[in-house]
Amino acid sequence: MKGIYSMERQADVVVIGGGITGTAILSELARYNLRCVLVEKEPDIAAGTTKANSAILHAGFDAPTGSFKAKMNVKGNALYHELEKELNLDIKWTGSFVVAFDDDGVETLKELKTRGEANGVPGLEIWDGAKVREKEPNLSKDIKAALWAPTAGICWPFGAAQAFAENAVINGAEVLRDCEVTGITVKDGRVEAVETSEGPIKAKYVVNAAGVYADKISAMAGDNSFTVKPRKGEYVLFDKTAQKSMVSGIVFPVPTKTSKGILVCATTHGNVFIGPNAQELDDKEDLSVTSAGMDEIFAGARKLCPEIPGGAAITEFAGLRAASSTGDFVLGKSKVEGLLQAAGIQSPGLTSAPAIAQYIAEIIVGETGAEKRGDYKKGRPEEPVFRELDDEAKAALIKKDSHYGRIICRCETITEGEIVDAINRPCGARTVDGVKRRTRAGMGRCQGGFCGPRVIEILSRELGISVPEVRKDGVKSYMYYEKEGAAE
Ligand SMILES: Cc1cc2nc3c(=O)[nH]c(=O)nc-3n(C[C@H](O)[C@H](O)[C@H](O)COP(=O)(O)OP(=O)(O)OC[C@H]3O[C@@H](n4cnc5c(N)ncnc54)[C@H](O)[C@@H]3O)c2cc1C
Structure with missing residues (x-):
């Protein structure tokens, strides 16, 4: 046996991927008497898409009613309201606007409201432009109306993943970083072990939460039923001085077919960002930012908020949406026994993570009959700021x-x-x-x-x-x- 382990490792559950999905699943599983190990190929958790996204806890009106995306979004948003205190999460419940400039746009707002209500989103309202500008005075005078979603918020995605991981670790779960999954051993149609760069780990269940690589992980076990293509989104981040001429909350344009559009949004730390655009790629590692992308983002964002101070930009970055061939999250049991998918988790994956975690844990707990830990510790150690x-x-x-x-x-x-x-x-x-x-x-x-x-x-x-x-x-x-x- 090579690598960091001197003995053969065994676990009830191996979770592959230390993003928001994997860490939330680990934290949920750590409530039960199960030996759980999370493996992450990078030196730290939240090194994939979880570190580069819009950080919005969406209300849940975008996804088609009945889809996993819609169900997990609405439930996940409600769960963050509960977990915020327990895990000391950095969240601001700002509410969100989708703004329209013309009659067609206003029709779309009405459709989004109807869909949102069918999805179970509370409190949706359509506001006129003047009322919108009372709340966000720097928005364009041409905005005619907006869909107001009071349950939306902004969070610190790394902090949320960190909180889930810390809670799992204090409850006995292990997080192995610098540990890349290289294969999955399947015997008689059931997963047996996960092969890693640090040696094999025997496992009764394997949860695939590997982000843009989830199709490759699934294929390692012989399940080729879906693919995951990266869809890149670029951003510009502004320093805190920019907020006075930009926004204090979340402002989307009406959505396009492939994305929620280029938005202007505050962060929990008092900065503001603009982005993302949407580019279909083949390369699962392409996080480059381009001058064409920057032009596109500035042009899109200035339609919403005309006075964006370019000089206050402090950095640019990009994230990769894990767009699945099914168009929805790929969740639950696979054709390989013991392999559970938490794949194709594109937006609203950050919002959905706690709900996805419960969904996956219910399957494992249902099959194993695992009981809740008597010594379960809520929360995580205090962080002095x-x-x-x-x-x-x-x-x-x-x-x-x-x-x-x-x-x-x-x-x-x-x-x-x-x-x-x-x-x-x-x-x-x-x-x-x-x-x-x-x-x-x-x-x-x-x-x-x-x-x-x-x-x-x-x-x-x-x-x-x-x-x-x-x-x-x-x-x-x-x-x-x-x-x-x-x-x-
Ligand atoms: C531009 C953009 C904007 C977005 N905005 C929002 C938003 O505002 N709100 C929202 O709810 N969602 C948003 N999302 C979606 C959200 O960011 C993702 O759904 C979420 O971060 C996915 O988390 P994950 O844990 O599934 O994947 P990831 O964070 O990518 O984690 C997967 C992990 O698996 C690891 N891994 C991969 N292969 C292996 C291997 N072989 N061995 C070990 N580890 C491996 C990776 O290193 C990675 O850390 C956005 C996404 C993008 C790209």
């Missing part, structure tokens, strides 16, 4: 641990204490971007220009690895090289 404390609480924290007295990221006021905590938490940070996503160190205007080298030093010290072994984000994303003979 220094900048949000009053002076007294700051002083007390510094007295308890002097690391909180040293600011590492000046743009976002992040202390060494928070970085040390992020590394040493359950399923803690292993990379510079892992620290950034957990603490915001490096997310400010300078984008890590000043604090990056200090974060590297802290990672090296806390993980007991050399500086050249510290990675930025991906499997081979080393940033420093040791000079030959440097040690002499």
